[in-house]
Amino acid sequence: MTQEKKKLSFWQIWNMSFGFLGIQFGFALQGGFMSRIFQTLGAEKDAIPFLWIAAPLTGLLVQPIVGYLSDRTWHPKFGRRKPFFFLGALFSTIALFFAPYSSALWMAAGTLWVLDASINVSMEPFRALVADKLPESQRSFGFVVQTLIIGIGTWVASNLPWLMTQLGAANTAPEGVIPDSVKYAFGIGALVLFTSILYTILTTDEYPPDDLEAFEKEKKEKKGFFRGFKEIIQLIVTMPAVMKQLGIVQFFSWFAFFTMWSFATPAITEHIYGATDTSTEDYNNAADSVGNYLGTYGLVSMFFALILSFIASKIKINRKLLHLFSLLSGGLGFILIYYVIEPWMLHICFALVGIAWASILSMPYAMLSGSVEPQKMGVYMGIFNMFIVIPQIVAALGGVNFLYKILFGEEVIYTMTLAGTLLILAGLANLLITDKRATHD
Numbered sequence: 001m002t003q004e005k006k007k008l009s010f011w012q013i014w015n016m017s018f019g020f021l022g023i024q025f026g027f028a029l030q031g032g033f034m035s036r037i038f039q040t041l042g043a044e045k046d047a048i049p050f051l052w053i054a055a056p057l058t059g060l061l062v063q064p065i066v067g068y069l070s071d072r073t074w075h076p077k078f079g080r081r082k083p084f085f086f087l088g089a090l091f092s093t094i095a096l097f098f099a100p101y102s103s104a105l106w107m108a109a110g111t112l113w114v115l116d117a118s119i120n121v122s123m124e125p126f127r128a129l130v131a132d133k134l135p136e137s138q139r140s141f142g143f144v145v146q147t148l149i150i151g152i153g154t155w156v157a158s159n160l161p162w163l164m165t166q167l168g169a170a171n172t173a174p175e176g177v178i179p180d181s182v183k184y185a186f187g188i189g190a191l192v193l194f195t196s197i198l199y200t201i202l203t204t205d206e207y208p209p210d211d212l213e214a215f216e217k218e219k220k221e222k223k224g225f226f227r228g229f230k231e232i233i234q235l236i237v238t239m240p241a242v243m244k245q246l247g248i249v250q251f252f253s254w255f256a257f258f259t260m261w262s263f264a265t266p267a268i269t270e271h272i273y274g275a276t277d278t279s280t281e282d283y284n285n286a287a288d289s290v291g292n293y294l295g296t297y298g299l300v301s302m303f304f305a306l307i308l309s310f311i312a313s314k315i316k317i318n319r320k321l322l323h324l325f326s327l328l329s330g331g332l333g334f335i336l337i338y339y340v341i342e343p344w345m346l347h348i349c350f351a352l353v354g355i356a357w358a359s360i361l362s363m364p365y366a367m368l369s370g371s372v373e374p375q376k377m378g379v380y381m382g383i384f385n386m387f388i389v390i391p392q393i394v395a396a397l398g399g400v401n402f403l404y405k406i407l408f409g410e411e412v413i414y415t416m417t418l419a420g421t422l423l424i425l426a427g428l429a430n431l432l433i434t435d436k437r438a439t440h441d
Contacts, residue, residue, distance in 0.1 A: 007138055010145070016133060017146040019085055019200035020126055022193035024153030024298075026096050026119050029189045031261035032158050032294045033182055034099070034112055036287050040178055040278045041105045045266045045412055049396040051109045052262060055116030056392035059385065062120045064232050067382025070125045079206035081125035081132070088122030089197040097190040100178040120385075122197060127381045131369045132207060139369050143362040148305035150361055151354070154298020157192075160185035162288040171288065175279040181288070235376070236383055242371040243384060245432045246364050250387035252426035253327065253360050256334070256419040258392040259400050260353075263415035265290050271413035272343055293346040300354025301361070308358065320430050323363040327427030330356020334420030338413055356423055371435065 008016075035048050043051060066084055073080050095115035102108035130142040164181040165171040173179045265287055269275045273286035304326075311317060333352025340346055368384055400415060407421075408414035 015203040019197035022196035025189040028157035053396035054113035056389035058117040059389035063385040064382035067379040092118035151302025158295030247387040255391035256422035296350040297354035301358035304358040324430040326359030331423035
């Protein structure tokens with residue numbers, strides 16, 4: 001018999017999602033400053049996406065497997081998802097701390113690989129936890145609260161190198177060495193990542209399986225790696241139609257954001273500030289400013305999520321139309337970057353991007369959660385995350401370099417125009433979704 005899930009208070013939902021603060025510290029520092037690290041260590045602009053490729057490739061394998069394993073895990077004390085929170089937090093904390101101490105490109109790419117893989121081990125079960133703990137009527141609210149916390153993490157983490165500089169840390173270093181401001185920022189991020197996930201582990205209980213005896217029996221009957229792999233493949237082949245439709249939306253959305261993470265620093269430092277020499281103060285100050293602008297999209301996503309959390313807790317929302325509007329706003333923001341005359345205008349551009357980011361982190365998961373079997377929520381969330389990593393792999397293997405040059409021109413700023421175009425396509429792809437269980441609360 002399926003357990004009746006009680007409605008949770010805001011603070012209970014906040015506690016179970018608080019670990020996402022640390023996860024987003026890791027993602028924001030990774031997305032905002034790994035390209036800066038790569039450039040400092042001598043990477044050419046067009047080679048940067050390729051240096052990112054190990055991370056999404058690993059995610060392609062890790063996420064469905066972690067989802068499958070967490071669905072089949074239960075311990076009276078440690079729960080179902082929490083063991084994966086802890087393991088992911090431990091390894092991602094180590095990788096985040098050591099990333100800016102890399103002395104060669106292969107070392108930086110390696111720490112990025114470990115960091116992204118470890119964050120994925122923690123992140124995927126966090127998505128499943130919302131569906132595990134909340135009744136259907138609260139799921140949009142639950143995913144929006146996660147997005148609120150993610151927005152806070154994005155804004156704070158993106159501004160950490162700038163803040164370290166203001167507090168007196170050196171923002172320049174000899175050629176090929178990462179500045180102290182970045183090292184201190186990554187160290188703080190590592191501490192926040194671990195402690196915030198530990199907070200969720202200590203404050204959140206999990207429901208046991210509906211029928212514990214049947215759960216243990218099924219585990220014994222389906223024991224074995226190849227049996228589990230076969231089951232994952234079968235679920236991919238037979239995935240619900242809503243997941244396939246959302247997959248198209250996700251593909252364009254995450255291709256766009258991977259393009260931003262890979263190219264925002266080289267594109268904006270060159271186009272807006274005219275700075276290309278990574279050993280100069282001009283470049284490093286400009287790179288700090290890019291982090292500040294990226295923080296804007298996190299800040300706006302936080303406020304947008306706050307508004308959405310209030311709305312979702314009071315009235316039913318049309319998830320499809322909301323997501324469509326949000327992605328179109330983000331697409332416009334990216335496209336407008338090319339036309340910026342004064343640097344402060346970038347705050348407006350990234351504010352529009354923040355609206356899209358808030359929706360990307362909540363609406364697709366809310367639409368999906370009502371369309372899959374609850375007992376397989378973890379593995380389905382892992383499979384769904386394949387639609388996040390596959391576009392990143394395509395982009396890293398040359399998709400970004402090929403598309404922006406053939407569609408718009410050779411200047412690296414056109415990567416942002418490409419990102420905007422892709423987000424607009426993602427927005428329009430929402431029109432493919434017709435299942436009302438997915439589109440309405």
